[in-house]
Amino acid sequence: MAGLTEDPNPVLDIDGLLINQEHNNTEEENNNNNSNSQLKDKSAVLGKDREENSSKNQNQAERDMASIHRSGSRPQLDLSKAAIEGNFEEKDPTILLPNQSDDISHLALDIGGSLIKLVYFSRHEGQSIDDKRKKTLKERLGISNGIRRSYPILGGRLHFVKFETTKINECLDFIRSKQLHRGGMDSRHWNAEAPANENAVIKATGGGAFKFADLFKERLGVSLDKEDEMDCLVAGANFLLKAIRHEAFTHMEGRKEFVQIDHNDLFPYLLVNIGSGVSMIKVDGDGKFQRVSGTNVGGGTYWGLGRLLTKCKSFDELLELSQRGDNSTIDMLVGDIYGGMDYSKIGLSASTIASSFGKAISDNKELEDYSPEDISLSLLRMISYNIGQIAYLNALRFGLKRIFFGGFFIRGHAYTMDTISFAVHFWSKGDAQAMFLRHEGFLGALGAFMSYEKHGLDDLMVHQLVERFPMGAPYTGGKIHGPPLGDLNEKISWMEKFVLKGTEITAPVPMAPPPGTTGLGGFEVPSSKGGTLRSDASALNVGVLHLVPTLEVFPLLADPKTHMFLLAFQGVMHISDGLYSVTCYVIAPFSVDDISYEPNTIDLADHNELEYWFTVLSGHLPDLVDKAVASEGGTDDAKRRGDAFARAFSAHLSRLIQDPAAYGKLGLANLLELREECLREFQFHDAYRSIKQRENEASLAVLADLFAELDSMSEETRLLSLIEGVLAANIFDWGSRACVDLYHKGTIIEIYRMSRNKMQRPWRVDDFDLFKERMLGSGDKKPQPHKRALLFVDNSGADIVLGMLPLARELLRRGTEVVLVANSLPALNDITAMEVPDIVAAAAKHCDILRRAAEAGSLLVDAMINPSDSSKENSTSVPLMVVENGCGSPCIDLRQVSSELAAAAKDADLMERMHVTITRAFDDDVQIILEGMGRALHTNFNARFKCDVLKLAMVKNQRLAEKLIKGNIYDSVCRYEPAS
Numbered sequence: 001m002a003g004l005t006e007d008p009n010p011v012l013d014i015d016g017l018l019i020n021q022e023h024n025n026t027e028e029e030n031n032n033n034n035s036n037s038q039l040k041d042k043s044a045v046l047g048k049d050r051e052e053n054s055s056k057n058q059n060q061a062e063r064d065m066a067s068i069h070r071s072g073s074r075p076q077l078d079l080s081k082a083a084i085e086g087n088f089e090e091k092d093p094t095i096l097l098p099n100q101s102d103d104i105s106h107l108a109l110d111i112g113g114s115l116i117k118l119v120y121f122s123r124h125e126g127q128s129i130d131d132k133r134k135k136t137l138k139e140r141l142g143i144s145n146g147i148r149r150s151y152p153i154l155g156g157r158l159h160f161v162k163f164e165t166t167k168i169n170e171c172l173d174f175i176r177s178k179q180l181h182r183g184g185m186d187s188r189h190w191n192a193e194a195p196a197n198e199n200a201v202i203k204a205t206g207g208g209a210f211k212f213a214d215l216f217k218e219r220l221g222v223s224l225d226k227e228d229e230m231d232c233l234v235a236g237a238n239f240l241l242k243a244i245r246h247e248a249f250t251h252m253e254g255r256k257e258f259v260q261i262d263h264n265d266l267f268p269y270l271l272v273n274i275g276s277g278v279s280m281i282k283v284d285g286d287g288k289f290q291r292v293s294g295t296n297v298g299g300g301t302y303w304g305l306g307r308l309l310t311k312c313k314s315f316d317e318l319l320e321l322s323q324r325g326d327n328s329t330i331d332m333l334v335g336d337i338y339g340g341m342d343y344s345k346i347g348l349s350a351s352t353i354a355s356s357f358g359k360a361i362s363d364n365k366e367l368e369d370y371s372p373e374d375i376s377l378s379l380l381r382m383i384s385y386n387i388g389q390i391a392y393l394n395a396l397r398f399g400l401k402r403i404f405f406g407g408f409f410i411r412g413h414a415y416t417m418d419t420i421s422f423a424v425h426f427w428s429k430g431d432a433q434a435m436f437l438r439h440e441g442f443l444g445a446l447g448a449f450m451s452y453e454k455h456g457l458d459d460l461m462v463h464q465l466v467e468r469f470p471m472g473a474p475y476t477g478g479k480i481h482g483p484p485l486g487d488l489n490e491k492i493s494w495m496e497k498f499v500l501k502g503t504e505i506t507a508p509v510p511m512a513p514p515p516g517t518t519g520l521g522g523f524e525v526p527s528s529k530g531g532t533l534r535s536d537a538s539a540l541n542v543g544v545l546h547l548v549p550t551l552e553v554f555p556l557l558a559d560p561k562t563h564m565f566l567l568a569f570q571g572v573m574h575i576s577d578g579l580y581s582v583t584c585y586v587i588a589p590f591s592v593d594d595i596s597y598e599p600n601t602i603d604l605a606d607h608n609e610l611e612y613w614f615t616v617l618s619g620h621l622p623d624l625v626d627k628a629v630a631s632e633g634g635t636d637d638a639k640r641r642g643d644a645f646a647r648a649f650s651a652h653l654s655r656l657i658q659d660p661a662a663y664g665k666l667g668l669a670n671l672l673e674l675r676e677e678c679l680r681e682f683q684f685h686d687a688y689r690s691i692k693q694r695e696n697e698a699s700l701a702v703l704a705d706l707f708a709e710l711d712s713m714s715e716e717t718r719l720l721s722l723i724e725g726v727l728a729a730n731i732f733d734w735g736s737r738a739c740v741d742l743y744h745k746g747t748i749i750e751i752y753r754m755s756r757n758k759m760q761r762p763w764r765v766d767d768f769d770l771f772k773e774r775m776l777g778s779g780d781k782k783p784q785p786h787k788r789a790l791l792f793v794d795n796s797g798a799d800i801v802l803g804m805l806p807l808a809r810e811l812l813r814r815g816t817e818v819v820l821v822a823n824s825l826p827a828l829n830d831i832t833a834m835e836v837p838d839i840v841a842a843a844a845k846h847c848d849i850l851r852r853a854a855e856a857g858s859l860l861v862d863a864m865i866n867p868s869d870s871s872k873e874n875s876t877s878v879p880l881m882v883v884e885n886g887c888g889s890p891c892i893d894l895r896q897v898s899s900e901l902a903a904a905a906k907d908a909d910l911m912e913r914m915h916v917t918i919t920r921a922f923d924d925d926v927q928i929i930l931e932g933m934g935r936a937l938h939t940n941f942n943a944r945f946k947c948d949v950l951k952l953a954m955v956k957n958q959r960l961a962e963k964l965i966k967g968n969i970y971d972s973v974c975r976y977e978p979a980s
């Protein structure tokens with residue numbers, strides 16, 4: 001690559017643009033001061049560019065808006081026929097939107113003795129724009145529009161909210177403010193199309209469904225349709241255990257571990273629901289269960305006795321007291337009886353509780369002489385152990401190995417869970433396992449929701465559910481969680497108030513010490529006791545469940561357990577060249593549960609890793625906020641949102657450092673995605689917009705020269721040069737602190753050149769020779785090119801323009817169809833699927849191969865230079881296509897990708913005919929190329945595929961380089977793995 005790296009080609013120098021935004025600002029200021037003539041010259045070029053770009057920017061802005069709508073983050077309101085309901089004089093009257101169909105909501109309730117639990121559904125259909133590219137792509141990939149089912153859940157969200165039963169009026173206000181009681185349901189059927197009606201019915205379970213029926217009728221005009229509590233508990237638990245990936249977990253000695261439940265081996269199990277009282281239910285299948293036992297000593301007992309004995313005002317206060325208690329002052333321990341010794345013969349340590357509250361009989365003390373903290377702890381342990389023990393005995397009675405505990409007694413309280421686990425472990429001698437559920441308190445409400453006919457929930461599969469944790473969601477509803485949040489403005493005000501109050505969600509949280517051990521001797525104090533107890537609000541670790549029926553598992557993930565379901569056998573058998581070839585019909589919708597794929601490479605269960613990445617992300621925050629605010633014009637509104645975003649994201653980090661498993665299993669990819677989602681929540685839809693645009697323009701300006709140089713090379717030199725180009729250009733990464741620091745030191749082209757100069761082989765991971773052999777063969781043997789290549793592209797600017805596009809061009813030249821796979825939504829400076837066609841169109845001006853391929857892939861619909869050409873259907877080239885990947889993150893979890901991408905991963909010709917020849921797997925025809933740190937290192941580094949895969953990335957973080965490849969920052973990874 002002599003020209004680009006050594007010769008100062010004049011074309012390369014036309015863009016002296018500095019890529020750092022702050023740097024540009026400084027540049028402009030310097031110009032104003034006339035203090036730097038060199039910079040002044042550059043600024044002149046900049047100014048001209050800006051004028052020329054203003055109309056382009058406008059187009060871009062329009063497209064961006066389209067993309068925003070597509071993300072579904074800003075539902076469009078249909079205000080036609082809007083009317084104020086009730087009293088016009090009222091302060092905040094309810095406004096009815098009869099024609100609003102985008103956000104229809106449906107509701108089910110579980111009204112218990114102490115808490116009301118609500119599950120409600122809001123529809124947010126993605127407003128996908130079906131442009132010509134998409135339509136042609138759908139035809140080509142054989143994607144039908146018929147994925148939609150007749151059920152109402154087409155895409156929407158399930159929300160989980162709770163209120164104290166004593167504050168039922170707040171609950172009613174909440175339902176009214178969100179119009180949840182007008183969800184369009186006739187007497188029994190849940191019907192999204194039905195108009196709001198007078199005889200609306202809401203499904204409800206729990207004793208309060210009877211007690212408060214009149215109040216609901218009076219206040220909301222709705223009837224409560226009562227559902228059996230046990231039916232609901234079981235339906236809710238079965239749904240959660242089947243549909244939510246990280247729903248069940250164990251909790252021992254302060255450690256939470258998620259359990260992967262095999263759906264084929266879920267039943268039978270024991271469900272222990274700890275509410276005011278306790279029910280124990282043997283569950284044998286969907287709708288198949290039996291209440292086998294229970295105990296009247298439950299959550300109500302703890303709260304009732306606790307209130308009498310300590311004068312506490314709330315359940316949470318009582319629980320909080322227990323954190324600071326010492327039960328040995330009041331419980332009689334084995335050591336008290338045996339003079340401080342263990343009763344080792346029967347395995348009881350000195351600290352085992354021999355008799356709860358037993359010391360009170362011999363002490364000459366009154367109630368006032370015991371501390372409320374000690375009483376609370378003693379009571380909590382007494383009740384938790386008792387429940388654990390009875391549960392185990394029932395499991396033993398029916399030969400059940402698994403016991404799931406739910407109900408709001410647990411409240412995510414680590415000490416309670418440890419105590420129950422300890423009892424089960426102790427009495428079963430480790431044979432049975434106590435498991436807990438993240439949605440522990442919502443089993444009944446979910447079950448009530450599922451009792452609507454045709455709710456569509458039980459059709460959903462794990463990969464169609466995405467859980468998001470917007471700020472405010474877990475805190476919504478009732479005084480204990482703050483007011484119901486109506487809009488962004490309210491959310492921001494609430495965040496501001498929250499911080500002013502100095503409540504724990506934003507307070508700096510000390511790094512938790514590594515968990516200690518309890519010891520096996522007996523009922524010791526579990527180690528999770530102590531430290532700060534989170535408020536009930538923040539302990540409600542459930543997010544909003546997004547139901548996305550279009551998501552699919554990436555079909556090329558390899559897994560030995562993956563099985564295809566043979567639906568019909570064609571019975572054709574023929575012998576050719578000594579090979580038996582059997583053709584059969586196959587439908588292969590394998591379930592994600594069969595896959596042992598783990599997207600994350602870095603395990604954040606390692607506390608050192610967790611601490612490191614949290615520090616890195618906190619460090620990025622100020623800079624990110626600056627970029628985000630600038631991307632929205634730096635207005636006061638943007639600044640306020642920027643501030644709220646920073647607070648919200650810090651609050652998430654604080655929450656997660658305290659309890660890393662709070663939102664489910666946590667990997668680095670989840671953290672990086674959480675940051676993007678949090679930006680979107682505060683309506684920053686593309687923080688790096690202008691940076692991306694500038695880098696694209698600078699790179700496109702030198703592309704023709706790059707093509708000319710590449711074309712003058714031999715096939716072998718060119719292939720090496722192309723891979724070097726991809727690795728070198730991956731340096732343009734605004735998510736890496738080191739790289740951003742580097743951008744202050746030079747122009748795009750200078751940095752690109754420097755990066756190319758450092759590309760000498762061998763790279764730290766270097767499978768290039770293997771890749772070359774697959775591409776070019778060895779000796780006289782010329783291999784068959786892949787039929788199709790999927791290129792997972794990463795960053796905008798040089799990365800796509802000077803790295804991935806030239807590689808795509810090479811593959812096209814060799815007769816391989818190319819699919820560029822790009823993000824659905826922005827993340828850092830990653831290119832999105834929406835932006836790629838413009839880049840391709842600009843590049844196609846310099847290159848016939850790209851132009852013909854883009855035409856063949858219908859990419860040049862609007863941007864085509866010669867409109868008459870674009871109608872030519874019979875292009876001779878293999879096509880270049882673009883698909884969105886279904887994500888808005890710098891990483892990719894291949895268990896949940898867009899249906900477009902899934903379709904592109906299947907061999908279109910063969911799959912269309914729905915048959916494969918088993919002598920040759922269709923996957924052999926496909927090759928995938930994963931590019932960038934996020935997609936090839938942080939995630940998928942260890943993933944195995946059914947097809948050939950090339951993983952390319954520059955490592956832009958010193959710690960990751962040391963850890964993953966025993967190398968250094970800026971080392972390169974070129975990993976080639978033939979189909980497995």
Ligand SMILES: CC(C)(COP(=O)(O)O)[C@@H](O)C(=O)NCCC(=O)O
Pocket residue numbers: 616672730732733734735736737738794795828890931932933934935938953956957958
């Ligand atoms: C966010 C990223 C994964 C993006 O990398 P890319 O996929 O663009 O190569 C990467 O920039 C990253 O891991 N950054 C955080 C660490 C750091 O600042 O060094």
Ligand SMILES: [Mn+2]
Pocket residue numbers: 733794795828829830890932934
């Ligand atoms: Mn990136």
